[in-house]
Amino acid sequence: xxxxxxxxxxxxxxxxxxxxxxxxxxxxxxxxxxxxxxxxxxxxxxxxxxxxxxxxxxxxxxxxxxxxxxxxxxxxxxxxxxxxxxxxxxxxxxxxxxxxxxxxxxxxxxxxxxxxxxxxxxxxxxxxxxxxxxxxxxxxxxxxxxxxxxxxxxxxxxxxxxxxxxxxxxxxxxxxxxxxxxxxxxxxxxxxxxxxxxxxxxxxxxxxxxxxxxxxxxxxxxxxxxxxxxxxxxxxxxxxxxxxxx
Amino acid sequence: xxxxxxxxxxxxxxxxxxxxxxxxxxxxxxxxxxxxxxxxxxxxxxxxxxxxxxxxxxxxxxxxxxxxxxxxxxxxxxxxxxxxxxxxxxxxxxxxxxxxxxxxxxxxxxxxxxxxxxxxxxxxxxxxxxxxxxxxxxxxxxxxxxxxxxxxxxxxxxxxxxxxxxxxxxxxxxxxxxxxxxxxxxxxxxxxxxxxxxxxxxxxxxxxxxxxxxxxxxxxxxxxxxxxxxxxxxxxxxxxxxxxxxxxxxxxxxxxxxxxxx
Numbered sequence: 289x290x291x292x293x294x295x296x297x298x299x300x301x302x303x304x305x306x307x308x309x310x311x312x313x314x315x316x317x318x319x320x321x322x323x324x325x326x327x328x329x330x331x332x333x334x335x336x337x338x339x340x341x342x343x344x345x346x347x348x349x350x351x352x353x354x355x356x357x358x359x360x361x362x363x364x365x366x367x368x369x370x371x372x373x374x375x376x377x378x379x380x381x382x383x384x385x386x387x388x389x390x391x392x393x394x395x396x397x398x399x400x401x402x403x404x405x406x407x408x409x410x411x412x413x414x415x416x417x418x419x420x421x422x423x424x425x426x427x428x429x430x431x432x433x434x435x436x437x438x439x440x441x442x443x444x445x446x447x448x449x450x451x452x453x454x455x456x457x458x459x460x461x462x463x464x465x466x467x468x469x470x471x472x473x474x475x476x477x478x479x480x481x482x483x484x485x486x487x488x489x490x491x492x493x494x495x496x497x498x499x500x501x502x503x504x505x506x507x508x509x510x511x512x513x514x515x516x517x518x519x520x521x522x523x524x525x526x527x528x529x530x531x532x533x534x
Numbered sequence: 535x536x537x538x539x540x541x542x543x544x545x546x547x548x549x550x551x552x553x554x555x556x557x558x559x560x561x562x563x564x565x566x567x568x569x570x571x572x573x574x575x576x577x578x579x580x581x582x583x584x585x586x587x588x589x590x591x592x593x594x595x596x597x598x599x600x601x602x603x604x605x606x607x608x609x610x611x612x613x614x615x616x617x618x619x620x621x622x623x624x625x626x627x628x629x630x631x632x633x634x635x636x637x638x639x640x641x642x643x644x645x646x647x648x649x650x651x652x653x654x655x656x657x658x659x660x661x662x663x664x665x666x667x668x669x670x671x672x673x674x675x676x677x678x679x680x681x682x683x684x685x686x687x688x689x690x691x692x693x694x695x696x697x698x699x700x701x702x703x704x705x706x707x708x709x710x711x712x713x714x715x716x717x718x719x720x721x722x723x724x725x726x727x728x729x730x731x732x733x734x735x736x737x738x739x740x741x742x743x744x745x746x747x748x749x750x751x752x753x754x755x756x757x758x759x760x761x762x763x764x765x766x767x768x769x770x771x772x773x774x775x776x777x778x779x780x781x782x783x784x785x786x787x788x789x790x791x792x793x794x795x796x
Contacts, residue, residue: 298699298700298701298702298703299702301703302702302703302706303706305703305706305707306706306707306710308707309707309710309711309713309714309715310710310714312711312714312715313710313713313714313719316714316715316719316720316724316725317581317585317586317719317720318585319724320720320721320724321585321586321590323585326584326585329584441557442557442558442562442563442566442567442570443562443566445566445567445570446565446566446567446569446570448570448573448574449570449571449573449574449576449577450569450570450573452573452577453573453576453577453580458577458580458581458584459580459581459583459584460584463580463583463584464580464583
């Protein structure tokens with residue numbers, strides 16, 4: 289159901305369509321400085337940017353949409369935990385966001401003739417799956433925030449570039465100033481982007497289990513925090529009588 | 535007639551200002567939106583840490599600060615399209631005047647917002663990235679870029695008002711296409727001739743050239759020529775917006791397609 293809804297959501301198509309100029313932007317930088325070794329960065333950046341944005345904008349709207357449709361009362365009365373329903377729906381949106389991968393590869397091939405070879409395809413596949421799960425877990429937090437604050441749109445927007453910068457989706461975290469590293473390591477995207485880069489280009493990828501573990505752990509923390517926030521939000525709007533926006 | 539048009543635009547701009555005020559508290563503006571635009575500029579400027587070195591950091595920094603001045607005015611489209619859902623269109627159609635001054639005034643505050651926000655981001659980050667140019671010329675460049683983009687923003691508004699659901703899609707597609715090809719991160723010359731010709735008839739390209747020249751050398755004829763070209767392009771898109779709104783309202787009156795809903 290959520291997949292059908294997302295396909296009809298302008299925000300979903302907004303993030304997908306924006307991928308095309310973003311691919312051109314990053315490839316133009318790499319091409320202008322004649323750095324073919326950075327093509328992986330140029331392709332990974334728009335992919336992770338779009339997956340994260342889709343989770344924020346389409347997945348992040350799940351609870352708000354339910355409230356506007358008057359469905360939040362029904363979910364609140366249901367014996368099933370609403371948090372799991374939201375998680376499944378945000379997950380469905382993130383799954384749909386994987387459409388960005390063919391969009392990116394086709395754009396890169398048609399504009400700059402890019403044909404990429406992957407050194408460790410199994411690791412890339414596992415990393416993308418764990419990343420999608422981590423994006424889902426963290427995206428739930430923003431879904432609950434849309435009920436808590438009228439400025440939720442602004443905070444959804446604020447979560448985009450700071451996360452992408454600290455997540456090292458184009459420039460690895462290691463190249464940013466030293467003081468940003470501890471902060472960046474708390475952003476799951478930094479583990480994801482390093483692993484994706486290494487799985488494509490590195491001859492030997494070190495500490496795979498540890499790095500995948502950190503990526504998964506941060507996703508789980510996001511998921512648990514999101515579930516807790518949803519319970520808090522539902523309890524709050526039940527008491528305050530703001531459960532319905534109609 | 536000119537006085538009435540101006541008065542309509544003035545009142546509409548007041549509505550637009552109140553609208554923006556309602557969207558933000560000072561906390562959500564500062565810790566939400568300003569954090570986002572600052573991070574956006576840093577994200578692209580940081581590309582120089584990986585490729586191109588300090589010179590590229592500064593090039594991308596100036597380019598992205600300028601893009602932030604254009605961002606809000608180009609966003610006039612989605613906001614205008616939402617008016618359709620609010621049910622104001624039938625009333626505007628029934629009114630004897632064109633709807634352009636209403637919508638032009640309604641989003642005029644975005645020009646101010648774009649210039650103020652881009653200036654603020656510049657002031658915060660210029661010491662961080664080691665900018666040493668003639669910063670005092672920046673507001674003129676930013677204002678020109680914002681005005682040039684406002685014309686395009688209104689044109690996008692005149693298109694997306696027909697299909698409000700495409701408002702955000704169209705705006706994001708156009709804005710990021712301009713960020714890619716207008717000379718924000720790399721000079722437009724790196725693209726094929728056809729792409730360069732497209733960039734030259736859209737806002738931002740000439741405004742960026744003029745602004746970069748002002749920041750590097752201060753007042754000079756080349757910079758003013760480029761800024762003049764940016765304003766002329768903005769005015770051309772404004773005229774196209776006028777035609778777009780006219781066709782939309784004539785069509786709506788004729789076939790009764792404009793309702794309270796989209």
